[in-house]
Amino acid sequence: MDCRDFKEMLDSYLCEELAVETNHAILRHAEHCGPCRGEMSARRELRARLRRACSRERMSEEAAARLRERLRCEAQAGCEAGWGARWRERIAKLFVVSMGPMRLAVAAAGLLLFLAGAWVFTARLRGGQVSAALLAQAIGDHRTCGQVHAGDLGDVRMPDSAVEVDPAYGGLERIAAPAADGLQLRAAHVCDFEGRSFAHLVYTRGARVLSLLVTERDVKSPARTAAMQTTPFDGLLVGACQTGKRVVLVVSDPDDRENAARLAMPVAEYLRGLEAGVSVKRAELDRLIALKLRE
């Protein structure tokens, strides 16, 4: 072995990666070659330096505790998932063992029928109640948009463009006007809140703000009740009145329940009329409004 080979293989020797014979050859060379002995001790020293420099670093106590905590959570989750899997397995076994394929098909059909029935049944319920999500959206729109416009002044009219969103939105402020006696109309517009379009009328009574909102219903089925459903929600009161296709919502302070009902009912009634009639033409709308106003 010459010095070149020695240097090539020295690191592998130090890592104990060489065959026994090669180890002997390395040692024999080092015995009678001073510079290579020096090189060997230098590299040995470097390895020791590297290990020493790195060994001082440890994971912090917090990180180690966090690691154990995460493992525990993971094990716990695995355990719970395991429960689910075991039950699914048991149920599957029950079906497969105790029923032939024919019975299994009958059972599946029965299950489908049951689900369909449940769907129809809950659809009626769904039709009867305004969802909490919609109530929350109404409150949100009242708090953001309603409060902003509570100080507006001047002649308030629903813009003509509102009919492009929903023909029923046109002239809505005039429909509500007779019922809004004692309330000051501050704004009338169509606004979007969390992806939903509302026709929005903002009223004030002294320092109080009321919002009358009309929006499309999620479930298009005849409303089970014409009555107004009032729900205290997040420190405010939301009254909701459904028609076949739309929902009228009034957001007010909790003690303004009467004003809310007074405002919502005629609007809902007007919308039901529209939905029962066929087309909504501007002239017809104005005639209806005039009629309402005469009442």
Added chain:
Amino acid sequence: MTQNEMQQKLEGFESQALEFSDQFFRVAMRVCRDRGRAEDLVQETYLQAWRSFHRFEPGTNLRAWMFKIMFNVFYSGLRRERLELVPVEEMIAQTVAYDPPTPQHLTDEDVLSAVERLPRDFQIPVVLADIEELSYREIADALEIPLGTVMSRLHRGRKLLRMELAQFARGAGYQTAE
């Protein structure tokens, strides 16, 4: 598996695996070069190891198996971040020509920063072989590269490291062992 069985399994895993956490952390520190990221890498390594612990063959090398997981996690993170661009070949061309002297009298910080300056492809085998004392075979398995590649990267990586250290020593005005 019941709560009790799961607890036992976890304790079994922890008693075997947690003793390596500082080693994993040290390697993670070298490759991440940041304490927070290194700790995250170690945590993710343990979570993944725990999740696939049923695939670990008892009696084989748990430490090497977990290093393999760690580099999988590390490299998939890199691919997401598209961080690494190392002009490796140029550096080698400059260094294979001579065997630089090994400097003495360097501080631990000098040594660490020299290690951190190595291109990742060479740094990781060097850290695993010369600091964590994994066998060449274990390194090949952990990095999923052929044994021959491990050896050539180690060879070049060590040379680069000695050169880095020599530059440090010259810069600091230290004597170098000729």
